[in-house]
Amino acid sequence: MNWRKALYPESxxxxxAAGALLGALAVGLxxxxxxxxxxxxxxxxxxxxxxxxxxxxxESQSYLRPEILGIVLGxxxxxxxxxxFRARGGGSPVRHFLGGAFILLxxxxxxxxxxxxxxxxxxxxxxxxxxxxxxxxxxxFATAYLRDGFSLPAxxxxxxxxxxxLPAAAFLLLALASGVAESFAASGFPAGARHAPFAASAAAGxxxxxxxxxxxxxxxxxxxxxxxxxxxxxxAGPLAFLLAALLLNLFTGDxxxxxxxxxxxxxxxxxAFLALAMVGFGAVLVNGCPFRxxxxxxxxxxxxxxxxxxMVLAAALSVxxxxxxxxxxxxxxxxxxxxxxxxxFLVLAAWKRKGE
Amino acid sequence: xxxxxxxxLTLLAVILSAxxxxxxxxxxxxxxxxLPAADVARPGDAGAPDRAGAxxxxxxxxxxxxxxxxxxxxxxxxxxxxxxxxxxxxxxxxFLGPGFEARLKDWIAAQKKGVVGDPRARSDAxxxxxxxYGGCG
Numbered sequence: 353m354n355w356r357k358a359l360y361p362e363s364x365x366x367x368x369a370a371g372a373l374l375g376a377l378a379v380g381l382x383x384x385x386x387x388x389x390x391x392x393x394x395x396x397x398x399x400x401x402x403x404x405x406x407x408x409x410x411e412s413q414s415y416l417r418p419e420i421l422g423i424v425l426g427x428x429x430x431x432x433x434x435x436x437f438r439a440r441g442g443g444s445p446v447r448h449f450l451g452g453a454f455i456l457l458x459x460x461x462x463x464x465x466x467x468x469x470x471x472x473x474x475x476x477x478x479x480x481x482x483x484x485x486x487x488x489x490x491x492x493f494a495t496a497y498l499r500d501g502f503s504l505p506a507x508x509x510x511x512x513x514x515x516x517x518l519p520a521a522a523f524l525l526l527a528l529a530s531g532v533a534e535s536f537a538a539s540g541f542p543a544g545a546r547h548a549p550f551a552a553s554a555a556a557g558x559x560x561x562x563x564x565x566x567x568x569x570x571x572x573x574x575x576x577x578x579x580x581x582x583x584x585x586x587x588a589g590p591l592a593f594l595l596a597a598l599l600l601n602l603f604t605g606d607x608x609x610x611x612x613x614x615x616x617x618x619x620x621x622x623x624a625f626l627a628l629a630m631v632g633f634g635a636v637l638v639n640g641c642p643f644r645x646x647x648x649x650x651x652x653x654x655x656x657x658x659x660x661x662x663m664v665l666a667a668a669l670s671v672x673x674x675x676x677x678x679x680x681x682x683x684x685x686x687x688x689x690x691x692x693x694x695x696x697f698l699v700l701a702a703w704k705r706k707g708e
Numbered sequence: 709x710x711x712x713x714x715x716x717l718t719l720l721a722v723i724l725s726a727x728x729x730x731x732x733x734x735x736x737x738x739x740x741x742x743l744p745a746a747d748v749a750r751p752g753d754a755g756a757p758d759r760a761g762a763x764x765x766x767x768x769x770x771x772x773x774x775x776x777x778x779x780x781x782x783x784x785x786x787x788x789x790x791x792x793x794x795x796x797x798x799x800x801x802x803f804l805g806p807g808f809e810a811r812l813k814d815w816i817a818a819q820k821k822g823v824v825g826d827p828r829a830r831s832d833a834x835x836x837x838x839x840x841y842g843g844c845g
Contacts (some may be wrong), residue, residue: 388842412797496712546799612834613816616842619834679838680790684739691732695725702721 359434361567364588370567371589375596377556378471381419383604384548388615389475392419392560393468394642395459399667399676400545407668415545416529420646422557424522427565427650429558434566439515441654443507447700451638452645452659453666454630454693459642460667460676461627461686462486463617466571466641469628470590474597476607477614479624486625490632491575497701498580498636504704507655515652518660522650526554560643565651569593570644572635616679623682627690634697759802762792766804778815782832789839796840812836 361367378391390396403414431437459465462483464472469487472480530550547553563569567589574587601607611619618624635641640648640656642663648656670676675685712720769784785795785804794800798809816833 390842412794412799496710496717499710500713500717612830613837614842615838615840617838678793679835679842684735684741687735687739688732691728691735694728695732698721698725698728702718705717 359566362585364585367567367585368588368592370563371569371592372596374560374563374569374589375470375474375593376600377559378467378593379474379597379600379604379606381548381553381556382471382606384552385546386548386553387546388606389464389468389471389477389480390616391471391556392643393464393471394420394423394646395456395465395663395667396468398456398642398663399460399671402664402667403545403671407664408671410671413545413671415547416525417545417547417557418526418529418550418554419557419560421522421526421529422554422559423561423564423643423646424519424650425526426558426561426563427647428519428522428561430562430565431651436565437512437515437652439510439512439652439654440507441510441514441657443655444504445655445658447504448638448655448659449662450696451634451700452642452662453669454689454696455634455638455642455659456663456666457670457675457686457689458627458631458634458693460670461682461690462624462631463677465643466628466631466635467593467643470571470594471597472614472617474594474601474607475614476601476609477617478609478611479614479617479619479621482621483624483628486627486629487572487632488575489625490629490634491572491636492579493629494633494636494701495576495579497705498576501705502637502701504638507653510654512652514654518649518657530554561647561650564643564647568644569647570640572632572641573639573644575632576636618677618679618681620677620682623677623687623690626694627682627686630690630693630697633701634693637697637700757792757794759792762788762795765791766795773811779826779829779832782815782829782836786832786835789836793839796836798840809840812840 357363357366361370374392381391382388387396397417397420399408399413400415400417401420402408403410404416408414428437462469464480464483466484466487469480469484473484548556568586569589570586571590574590577586578584598607631641635644638645638659640659645656645659645663649660670689673685674683675689677683677686765784765788769781769788772778772780772784789795792802794802795804797803798806812833816837819830819833
């Protein structure tokens with residue numbers, strides 16, 4: 353075993369193996385108690401965490417997910433161990449904050465982040481597949497603006513302590529949650545949101561974060577790089593994730609091709625497509641989907657911390673203002689949020705090009 | 709030279725932005741912006757789950773069910789769940805119970821075989837199933 357290759361994975365085979373590991377872990381967490389197709393969903397977990405700290409009051413979506421804290425700490429440890437932790441920021445924090453917020457709202461209208469779109473597709477959900485198609489369409493559209501010179505201002509290097517805020521907060525919350533996890537859940541339900549055992553979720557979260565940091569796992573990033581540079585190595589991770597989840601679902605009997613009976617989903621296909629198209633388009637412009645923003649933020653990127661802050665705020669608003677969808681369908685507020693997100697990212701893309 | 713580049717790409721962004729704004733205004737004018745959903749509010753807040761209304765719908769559903777009218781029962785169960793979504797959450801103290809869960813699965817199985825063919829009933833049963841088994845929490 354060549355440890356250097358494993359720590360600095362570049363080949364498609366290693367990136368695919370890492371993606372398959374993440375996919376298997378995500379299905380495993382569902383088997384252990386997480387909601388259907390929600391073994392790994394950065395947006396759902398952020399909504400749950402926002403509820404756990406009192407930013408919204410929906411009991412069934414309140415739980416301080418150890419996975420999300422584990423992702424932050426796992427990515428931080430991996431970045432530190434490989435000397436990739438560098439505090440940097442100030443490039444475009446406001447755009448990241450607003451972009452993160454709209455990306456989260458798009459995810460909530462679809463009901464899941466791009467990784468959950470993979471899991472929903474692997475479970476046989478037609479709406480999940482339609483959302484995934486929308487995501488890819490959005491990413492491909494964004495690459496036209498990248499080719500035409502779109503870029504955000506480069507961040508500046510900062511004192512290292514500045515990058516420690518998010519990992520330190522995650523560490524404190526995880527330490528608190530390990531003792532009193534149930535106290536973070538609302539009281540009306542036995543334990544807030546459905547969840548796998550604490551230790552399994554925390555351990556999986558650490559692995560998600562560490563592997564995600566080393567492999568730069570990102571669904572939108574993989575499609576972007578494949579489209580721009582004809583380099584398919586980054587896409588090997590998400591593709592292997594999808595295949596591993598699909599095979600495990602087939603093995604456990606959890607694969608059911610369906611439109612109307614997909615657990616937790618709605619059947620509004622045009623809005624599923626448009627919501628994730630907006631997410632894919634925006635994620636390319638602000639350098640990452642919700643999971644990738646968490647990993648970047650944990651590696652010292654303060655612009656990504658701004659995106660995470662925007663996502664947490666949007667997670668609370670999505671519940672409080674009825675923006676998030678439910679199995680009953682997409683709400684009017686959700687549709688408006690998606691359309692406003694489209695406007696925000698289109699203006700950003702058109703404005704920030706060299707020569708325009 | 710790329711077809712989508714330069715001023716064309718700017719124009720496309722302007723057109724799509726204008727369409728999005730028009731769409732948003734259209735949704736705001738015609739859509740129901742009174743949500744959030746019933747289970748968001750804290751007990752006692754305006755918009756909290758309507759337990760009395762939900763109980764009335766459940767009573768009507770049971771009456772229809774005992775009379776053999778599955779389609780009407782499903783419609784009332786759906787109406788009840790929209791008033792109080794916790795009715796179909798197995799972890800909730802007001803859950804309709806494992807008996808209801810088993811009957812719902814039987815109805816869906818019957819619908820797949822074409823025994824219960826009403827499209828409205830199919831939609832109601834599917835909604836209750838999706839609500840019971842998934843979501844972000």
